[in-house]
Amino acid sequence: MAELGERxxxxxxxxxxxxxKEDIMASIIELKNVSKVYGDDILTKVLSxxxxxxxxxxxxxxxxxxxxxxxxxxxxxxxxxKPTTGDIMINNTSIKNLSKDELAVLRNQTIGFVFQFHYLxxxxxxxxxxxxxYEIMCTDRKKDVLEDPKQRAVSLLxxxxxxxVIDKNAAxxxxxxxxxxxxxxxLMNHPKIILADEPTGNLDSYSTEMIYDLFRELNNTLHTxxxxxxxxxxxxxxxxxxxxxxxxxxxxxxxx
Amino acid sequence: MKLGFRIxxxxxxxxxxxxxxxxxxxxxxxxxxxxxxSLIQGLQQSLLASxxxxxxxxxxxxxxxxxxxxxxxxxxxxxxxxxxxIKTVTYVLDEPAFLLTEDTSQSLLIRGLPLSETEDIxxxxxxxxxxxxxxxxxxxxxxxxxxxxxxxxxGDMITLLSTDNTALSCTITGFFDLKVASLNESWGIMSLSAxxxxxxxxxxxxxxxxxxxxxxxxxxxxxADKLQELPDFTSWQVQNWKVQNESLLSGLQGQSISSIxxxxxxMISVVLGIASVLAISVLQKxxxxxxxxxxxxxxxxxxxxxxxxxxxxxxxxxLLGIMLGLALSFSFTKFAVTSDGSPxxxxxxxxxxxxxxxxxxxxxxxxxxxxxxxRSSRLNPIDIIRNS
Numbered sequence: 001m002a003e004l005g006e007r008x009x010x011x012x013x014x015x016x017x018x019x020x021k022e023d024i025m026a027s028i029i030e031l032k033n034v035s036k037v038y039g040d041d042i043l044t045k046v047l048s049x050x051x052x053x054x055x056x057x058x059x060x061x062x063x064x065x066x067x068x069x070x071x072x073x074x075x076x077x078x079x080x081x082k083p084t085t086g087d088i089m090i091n092n093t094s095i096k097n098l099s100k101d102e103l104a105v106l107r108n109q110t111i112g113f114v115f116q117f118h119y120l121x122x123x124x125x126x127x128x129x130x131x132x133x134y135e136i137m138c139t140d141r142k143k144d145v146l147e148d149p150k151q152r153a154v155s156l157l158x159x160x161x162x163x164x165v166i167d168k169n170a171a172x173x174x175x176x177x178x179x180x181x182x183x184x185x186x187l188m189n190h191p192k193i194i195l196a197d198e199p200t201g202n203l204d205s206y207s208t209e210m211i212y213d214l215f216r217e218l219n220n221t222l223h224t225x226x227x228x229x230x231x232x233x234x235x236x237x238x239x240x241x242x243x244x245x246x247x248x249x250x251x252x253x254x255x256x
Numbered sequence: 257m258k259l260g261f262r263i264x265x266x267x268x269x270x271x272x273x274x275x276x277x278x279x280x281x282x283x284x285x286x287x288x289x290x291x292x293x294s295l296i297q298g299l300q301q302s303l304l305a306s307x308x309x310x311x312x313x314x315x316x317x318x319x320x321x322x323x324x325x326x327x328x329x330x331x332x333x334x335x336x337x338x339x340x341x342i343k344t345v346t347y348v349l350d351e352p353a354f355l356l357t358e359d360t361s362q363s364l365l366i367r368g369l370p371l372s373e374t375e376d377i378x379x380x381x382x383x384x385x386x387x388x389x390x391x392x393x394x395x396x397x398x399x400x401x402x403x404x405x406x407x408x409x410x411g412d413m414i415t416l417l418s419t420d421n422t423a424l425s426c427t428i429t430g431f432f433d434l435k436v437a438s439l440n441e442s443w444g445i446m447s448l449s450a451x452x453x454x455x456x457x458x459x460x461x462x463x464x465x466x467x468x469x470x471x472x473x474x475x476x477x478x479x480a481d482k483l484q485e486l487p488d489f490t491s492w493q494v495q496n497w498k499v500q501n502e503s504l505l506s507g508l509q510g511q512s513i514s515s516i517x518x519x520x521x522x523m524i525s526v527v528l529g530i531a532s533v534l535a536i537s538v539l540q541k542x543x544x545x546x547x548x549x550x551x552x553x554x555x556x557x558x559x560x561x562x563x564x565x566x567x568x569x570x571x572x573x574x575l576l577g578i579m580l581g582l583a584l585s586f587s588f589t590k591f592a593v594t595s596d597g598s599p600x601x602x603x604x605x606x607x608x609x610x611x612x613x614x615x616x617x618x619x620x621x622x623x624x625x626x627x628x629x630x631r632s633s634r635l636n637p638i639d640i641i642r643n644s
Contacts, residue, residue: 080550080638101554108552115641119547123266133551135259185551197641 027089028192028225029054029077034086036072036248046072047248049086056192057223059216061236064245070229071197073245077227078111078195079103091192108137112186112224116198119182122171126162126181127153129170133188156184160214176207183214187224194218196228200235212238260557263548264564267541278533279573282617285526286577289519289613290605291584296515297604300508304473307504308497310378310434312465313476316483319493324349324460331464334488339479341472344376347461349451354417355398355444357406364444366396366416368451368461377467380432380445386410387430393450394426399440400433416444416454424454474498523620530569530624534562538628538635545632546640559629566625567618574614581610 029052036047046069054060054077064070075081076088079095087096091110095103112133120129130153134146146152157166160180165173170181179199186194196215200208212235219226228239236242244252268275316335318325332345349368354361371389375381380389385400387410396416402408408428416424426446434440452458468476480496483489498505538545545558582605589599 075638075641078550080641101556104549104552104554106552107550113547113550115547119543119641121263121266121544121547123263123270123544132259132548136548136551136553136557139257139259139554139557 026056026092027053028056028091029227030089031077031083032087032089034076034083034088036069036076036081037084045248047076047083047245050248050250052243052250052253054193054225054227056225057219058241059219059226059239060241060243061228061230061239062243062245063230063233063236064251066231068245069248070245074195074197074227074229077193078113079107105140108133108140109189110192112189112191112194114179114182114186114194114196114199116201120170120178120185122169124170125167126157126170126173127166129181130156130185130188133185137189153184153188156187157181159187159218160184161210176203176210179203179207179211180214183211183218187218187222190222191224193225193227196226198229198231200230200232208235257560260560261564264561264568267537267544267561268565268568271537271540274533274537275569278529278569279576281529282526282569282573282621283575283577283580285522286574286613286617287581287584288522289616290578290581290610291588292515292518293609293613294581294585294603294605295588295601296511297606297609298602300511301604302602303504303508306435307501308473310383310436310439311497312377313468313473313497314466314480314483315495316464316466316489316492317462317495319491323462324457325462326460328461328464331488331492334486335464335466335483338486339482341468341475341479342466343469344373344465344467346370346373346377346465347448348374348463348465349448349455349457349460350462351451351455351457352419353444355402355406356415356417356423361417362402362406363442364416365442366444366446366451366455368446368448368455370448371445374465377465378434383432383434385431385433387428390429390445390447390450393447393453394424395429395446395450396426397430397432397445398428399443400431401437401440403431418455422454422456426450523616526573526617527620527624530566530621531627533569534565534625534628535631537565538562538631541632542635543640545635546637549635549637550641555633558635559633562625562629562632563622566621566623566629569625570618570621573621574617577617578610578614581613 031050031052034047034050035045038044038046050073062070062073072081076083077090079088079090082095087094089095090106093106095106098106120126121132124132127150131149134149134153154163154166157163160183162177162180162184165177170178173181179202183199194215200211203211215226215228216238218224226239228235230236241255242252243250316331317323328347332347335345336342347370351366351368353364353366355364369378371380380397387397390397396414398408408414410428410430412428413425414428416426418424432440432445446454448461452460466479468479472479476496477498480494484494545561548558549555585603585605589603592600594600
């Protein structure tokens, strides 16, 4: 497997292909020699010296055993965490010197999260949940607001097939529906990137299939960049690029 | 801010039972504060009213061996122009005399007063149990205990004997009850001119008496000091009610302190209640806070959610508490009554005190939500996402 990986990565980093890709797509996320160490007394190195570039509009997956560091990688890319060393560029902006508030704005307007546990707010309806990222955005800037945000939220909910449960309480719909509502929420602010951490880990195979078809469709129609973390080989195979993390390093990077 | 408020309201209504419970907790605290505060204030006011309500706040007497003096008109004018806190300036001729009855004699303090002007101080008109105020030279008003003790009635002629053995026959025009037994038993009220004529002190008085406007009653010592320092007042002694009633004052002060102590402890328990509920709420809502932060909500706004919850709980509790406190006070004045139907203690319900109690509750609630607000701002979304 390691040898295979080496072969693939050798192919991938061939200068010709890289040059061509740069011409076609700009990189939206770029990791430069990123390492992450946890702990104060006992140091655990979760990621070591990772350099990685995710192109705009791509549909990629990150696979790896649990504890391999793939979730940490996603949290770093999502600016929820900062690297111990190295730098991350999101949309050509280095996050190194951004304040907490600036990171919050960046997350709100550039990144949509889909987690394994969807984390809808159970106190709000499905529609209200979808509107929350927009309302958070409105607390920062008073202009550039949508003319009819509700209309956009409703159309997103239609897109994910939830038009019938729009006004239901978010806690009173099925797991698959909740995850689809979370996807609609992630899309609310037109993010350039969707980071999904085991988005179907909790769902049955039918719902899993539906969610991936939806991801693919959104990728095709809206050109949103998708980066999906999964431990499921079958799921990963449906993406255009598979990055395998092992012991905190990139073990494999295959582009179809 | 609007979003923060909306989320705060949703958080509170989502666990309605818990919210109502803490609001009731706050309102009980506020209502107890309002009730106890009004009760103590009422008690103090009735105590004060019975002590100084019917007596002068400041008395000016001669500092020489001769009690009587004649410059009172000029002095009164000077006093009036000295300080705006002074409401009434009047004068009195106090002389001892004996009331002669068939087999005994009763010592009296005959007070010669310009009755129309002293009404502000002594309220004799209100204190009359029967009859009318004395007008002409040979008329007197006596305390009601004397009526029964000596079998007297309105219109009876009595004989007074001054210390230099001058006798005077005068008619009883009525009886008074000043609610102070010692005064009822020992005072005989005459018009000033009658007293001056009888005791042979024409155009002389023994004292000038002052009443202050209500809000300045407790500044009597300051006003007295100011008067004493006037150049014309060197041979006069200015006394004020605070010096004459020192034990009452320390009693009132003790009462105030104990009332404040009760109120402080009630508020501390309210604060602890809110703080603990909101602290639990931060834990309960940590998932929501984590995801809101992941979606780009700033730490400030997540803190604001908890401050807003504190404010809403405080405001709701305060309003409920004010209603409860007023209801409690109202039922107290309705049901805790004496045999004649008047309340045992007349409560003093002051709007400013009610507003203050409410404001303290809201401030305390805000203060109590400060710690949960700080905790929520420190919450790291990764910890929430990872732990689940």
